[in-house]
Amino acid sequence: MVPFAFIIYANKMQLSSHGTVKGYPVVVHCANLPVHVHNGEQYGSGCVVGWLPIVPELAKEEGKTGYANFKCVIWHTAFFQLLEKVAELSKVGYLHECYDKVLCWLFPLVLILSADYEELAWPNEKMHGPLKDAYQDCSNGKDIAGQILHVDHHQLATKLIQAHINAENERVNDATNNNEDHNTVLEGNAKLGTPQQTRSLSDVENTNQNHWVFDGFCQKLETFLNTCLPTYGFPLDKWIQLQGTHTIWEYQYLKVQYASMVDWEVAMNYVTTMCLL
Numbered sequence: 001m002v003p004f005a006f007i008i009y010a011n012k013m014q015l016s017s018h019g020t021v022k023g024y025p026v027v028v029h030c031a032n033l034p035v036h037v038h039n040g041e042q043y044g045s046g047c048v049v050g051w052l053p054i055v056p057e058l059a060k061e062e063g064k065t066g067y068a069n070f071k072c073v074i075w076h077t078a079f080f081q082l083l084e085k086v087a088e089l090s091k092v093g094y095l096h097e098c099y100d101k102v103l104c105w106l107f108p109l110v111l112i113l114s115a116d117y118e119e120l121a122w123p124n125e126k127m128h129g130p131l132k133d134a135y136q137d138c139s140n141g142k143d144i145a146g147q148i149l150h151v152d153h154h155q156l157a158t159k160l161i162q163a164h165i166n167a168e169n170e171r172v173n174d175a176t177n178n179n180e181d182h183n184t185v186l187e188g189n190a191k192l193g194t195p196q197q198t199r200s201l202s203d204v205e206n207t208n209q210n211h212w213v214f215d216g217f218c219q220k221l222e223t224f225l226n227t228c229l230p231t232y233g234f235p236l237d238k239w240i241q242l243q244g245t246h247t248i249w250e251y252q253y254l255k256v257q258y259a260s261m262v263d264w265e266v267a268m269n270y271v272t273t274m275c276l277l
Contacts, residue, residue: 001093004106005031006086007038008113010052010075015135015144023145024052025131026082031111043159048131048152051145052078079113086110100259130155170266194252202244218242 007029015021027046029038037044052075061067086108093107134151135144199207201218208214222242230236254271 002104002106003032004108005111006108007031007111009046010079010114012054013131015132015148021135021141021144022054023131023135023148024054025148026050026052026079043156043163047156048149050082050149083110167266189257191255192251192253193255196250196252198247198249200245200247201242204248205244218244218246 008026009029010024010026012022012024015023025048028049029046030044031038033044039045055071055074058067089106089108093105095103096106097103131148131152134148138151139147201221205214205217208217219242222240225240225242226236229240252272256269256271257266258269260267
């Protein structure tokens, strides 16, 4: 079971340059993603999922508690309709195939729900610009909520396509720069770096006599190879027997690139002191 957490904001904004047309977009962020992703401007950031109704500001009702409560009731009712499906799935969950083809049982929950009922600050006002552009350049002034959502969906699809293009460019650039730092490529995403002089197994044991981890190094390495190679898809016809005269080629570090299961970005790790036969 995996909690699928949402951060939901709603904020009134002026869609027209003269302020005569207003909107009340509801924006959702995925709280499972790192902060720099869900608060960013690329794929994985906030998405507009709906609009709250605009309650007229009547001069004669200004400052009256009853009218303020009336507006809150309207907004709360609209929010309940928006969250109706989330509330249902939060109880039973749903099965979802993730990007890495792994099936996860997700349980949606609302981590933060915030609205500017009293004109409070909103942390994602940078999203107002694209929404204003969508109203002014891509709508006919009628049924603007639906049209703006349609444009916002296209922008989201564009971000996804651009993310795939960027990932492919990074892959090609990485393949072009495989000789960086004089590394030896192993399996595409793993590289050995800073090779040392070849040494015999007997020399390794003799040089490290004061280190208990090297006691019986030759025998330990022999057992490791015979046990692990078949496990990783390299079947052996017979038991590998190592002698003290066999040589190894030592590297100072192993660099590994992998796709993060959090944000799907390429991450990098280093493991020091590796030996290669």
